[in-house]
Amino acid sequence: MIEKKKSGYWLSHLGLCLGVLFIFFPVWLAFVGSTVTQDDILQPPYPVLPGPHFFENYSSALFQGGPDGYDTGQISVLKMLINSTIMALGITIGKIIISLLSAFAFVYFRFPGRKTFFWIIFLTLMLPIEVRIVPTYQVAANLGLLNSYTGLIFPLIASATATFLFRQFFLTIPSEMVEAARIDGATPMQFFKDILIPISKTNIAALFVILFVYGFNQYLWPLLITTTPDMQTIVMGIKFMIPTGDDYGHWPTIFSTAMLAMLPPVIIVISMQKFFVKGLLESDK
Amino acid sequence: MKNNVIFKGWWLPLLLVAPQLIISAIFFFYPSGQAIWNSLFLPDPFGLKTEYVGLDNFTFLLSDSYYRASFLTTAIFSISVSVFSMGLGLYLAVLADRLIKGAGVYQTLLIWPYAVAPAIAGILWMFMFNGRIGLISWYLGLLGYDWNHALNSGEAMSLVVVASTWGRVSYNFLFFLAGLQAIPKSIIEAAAIDGANFWKRFRSIIFPLLSPISFFLLVVNIVYSFFETFGVIDIITAGGPEQSTTTLVYKIYADGFIGQDLGSSAAQSVILLVLVGLLTVFQFKYIERKVHY
Incomplete structure (x- = not known):
């Protein structure tokens, strides 16, 4: 053990946590966007906490390529x-x-x-x-x-x-x-x-x-x-x-x-x- | 090859290498030859016949200010992505290497963006700065800054650089961490006993020992930014505004498929081919020294 100072140790953790935050942040926002409605997204500011529409959004994307009545011209x-x-x-x-x-x-x-x-x-x-x-x-x-x-x-x-x-x-x-x-x-x-x-x-x-x-x-x-x-x-x-x-x-x-x-x-x-x-x-x- | 034990026969080994040779011939050598050939011709506007023009495509390209600008764009983009992702990767690796416990957890938390497609990384960053829904652009707006990467070329370049860097940090982190862990702890301890503090140890021992791997990473990252970042650029800016994020590879695509200028696109392929060939020889020379002991 070289570094005897506790502060150095905690600073390492802090620095790494900041790195992890930078890596996770955009994906977190995308995840939030996949659990809310279109209106939640279109009215700024953009939400930062997940909403209740997880299953609805994923199942319509997975099986229809989009919600009902929204013609994406896309496959599922x-x-x-x-x-x-x-x-x-x-x-x-x-x-x-x-x-x-x-x-x-x-x-x-x-x-x-x-x-x-x-x-x-x-x-x-x-x-x-x-x-x-x-x-x-x-x-x-x-x-x-x-x-x-x-x-x-x-x-x-x-x-x-x-x-x-x-x-x-x-x-x-x-x-x-x-x-x-x-x-x-x-x-x-x-x-x-x-x-x-x-x-x-x-x-x-x-x-x-x-x-x-x-x-x-x-x-x-x-x-x-x-x-x-x-x-x-x-x-x-x-x-x-x-x-x-x-x-x-x-x-x-x-x-x-x-x-x-x-x-x-x-x-x-x-x-x-x-x-x-x-x-x-x-x-x- | 020092291996002396070999099997006899010649038709079996030829059969074994045949699949790779055939696929390389069809999808690699023939198209590459085709690119060289096409670069010497100019199709007429109706695509009915082509005319031999010698090196005209090349001289035209090199006098084209947009093409010359895309060299500079590629250089700025590749060097920025390499420097930022290596800097951040090294910084995180040094911190993780100092921990006695928990380095593995951070490794897991930091490496997965490697698996995210550049195009998807582009989407993740594009929407944060989207003028209509973006979280960051909205807060910047509150602060009185009007972010618009569709019109401002500096903002467009920064955004593609950040998005590409984001996906590339994990790669550099892993290599630097492996490099740091290969440095004998006794050397560092000896320096510590002699009274060298962390920065001094880093400057005079760790960094010199990491320089071969840093050099290797620089070349690999530049080659990566040349090619693999196509998706990021296509999704976020499509080369705009005013071609300010059009790299050499993006221009081959834009001129060949969108502009339908096949002669010019082929000439660009040939120029890039030479450029990458030189980079690879450079890289391989170095690898040979390192791996073939």
Whole structure:
């Protein structure tokens, strides 16, 4: 114990509490907005304590996309949540599978073109989809992938971070393990399935959290590739609820939707915190 | 790769890398090539044919004051977000590191904004300053300040910076906390025994030991602000007012999809491609030194 002064200790708590307050404040206001009526919000000042309309607001948003008699032209938020979840899981599982396979090949085989392919995959590290957005959109459109889950998922799978992470991990596995498996007559795929995958479990879990958050929170790509409401994901669908110009919009619905959009990735991060921290600290290095 | 134990055969490994190579070829290399190709052409206004114009798209872009301004906008935005989120993250991590108990609780309370989509973070902050319903803009109004980020470019920029910083603090906090916890306590105790107070210890021991991680975070945060903050900008300002929050990435989208100026958008992609390529090489050089021991 270095710091003997009590005051320093309490000041640390105070500083951290201020930080927590800054982090929570906007979400608290959004939560309050999801429990009151439209009139409560439109008459300033904005309420700071929750109202009694929690169930009403959430159920109308979830199942109708808005209150009765208010035509949003939107699909139900439940459908958006389902679309988002399918996209997030597709991206996550797809990335994990293709990178496990290629990392396995790079570490445990010597084959023609290995170096070249490795550098080709390395190049994909450099360019997020935002940079090549127009031509990627054209490719997706030409392949007939607009308004499809395939179109939402596949263009976002092409990235190398996961491959490099697994490659790094495989290189740390003692070679005695592979030797033993070979002496026991295991085929490469048996070794992959029975040994490599089980010992990679924590790495897979860590990557799962990071990639799920990445996939669920995609905004620009779904915005471009979905033109019909029924394929909208929640993170971009909410854009169309926000009033523009003199329009009023229905704020309790917007706030309920915003809360629901945060819920799945936040739950995953908090409940798998240990893996999340590991994944974050390792995947970006 | 030092691993000597390998399996034999060449068709199986090719089969294993094929999925990743095919997806990269279709959605990565072909579009990137397409961007380079398109940047050399100019479609006629009716989109019926395109004309080869060489580097005209580039020379036009570089003489365009809006495009040059978006470089400055991107720099101001990225540096502000990086500096503020790193500062706040470091500050909170130093405080949490000083606690004997409870650091874990604060960690849980502070890290979840990482999981909030930038677009949603944009909504959270936008409505607090909304001219019609916003809580903060209303109180500012009582104080006689008329907040309007739809008209005032300084206010628009501050708001997108604050919203992006809010979502980014948790990332920097985690990295700094891990960095602080890796510093041997004995070094710090020795300095304390020699009579160095907290600030002196921080300045002469902790901060120098954190400098590699700070450098790494600076690069990562700048790359993050380049790309991942698209949602924040689109929701809060849509690049306005008068393009004052139009970053390079936002301009590619705005010119390509809203303005339908494909040649210019492609040329912008190529310029950004080179820029990010340089940043990545820079970053990777550093990573190589750090991870490949």
